[in-house]
Amino acid sequence: MYPHIQKYLDLLHEQDISSFLVTNAQFPDKLREIGKVTQLYVSIDASTKESLKAIDRPLFKDFWERFLECLSVLKDNQQRTVYRMTLVKSWNMEELENYARLIARGCPTFIEIKGVTFCGNSGASGLTMKIFHTRA
Numbered sequence: 001m002y003p004h005i006q007k008y009l010d011l012l013h014e015q016d017i018s019s020f021l022v023t024n025a026q027f028p029d030k031l032r033e034i035g036k037v038t039q040l041y042v043s044i045d046a047s048t049k050e051s052l053k054a055i056d057r058p059l060f061k062d063f064w065e066r067f068l069e070c071l072s073v074l075k076d077n078q079q080r081t082v083y084r085m086t087l088v089k090s091w092n093m094e095e096l097e098n099y100a101r102l103i104a105r106g107c108p109t110f111i112e113i114k115g116v117t118f119c120g121n122s123g124a125s126g127l128t129m130k131i132f133h134t135r136a
Helices: 005-014 028-033 049-056 063-076 096-106
Strands: 020-023 039-044 081-086 110-114
Touching: 028 063, 039 063, 039 096, 049 063, 063 096, 081 096
Parallel strands: 020 039, 039 081, 081 110
Antiparallel strands: none
16 A cells, blocks of 8 residues: 555545545555545455455465455444445356355445456456347
């Protein structure tokens, strides 16, 4: 997480400007230190260790433990929190019970569900522009 984020947030709030902070749930210690934020988002890209590794290709070996700890930190946070859940057909949409457990763990104020916008080819990902519906 950006090391001067709190200073930036404070400057915004001094000017009565709302702040919306999005995190990938990999820095629980920094998340604990965050002060006032108008709305704190956490990206929930998958609901299991295996699918999170496949979708996000995390940098840290303990990525799942960091992820879960961040969600626990959110539960204790006394401000508006949002799970930004990215659902990708054939990748992570079949994990509903696991998502329910993550929701119970962090108790977010809101849940935002979004899809993926495909932006070209990548050898690092198997995402495609495959159409999953028929047009009338």
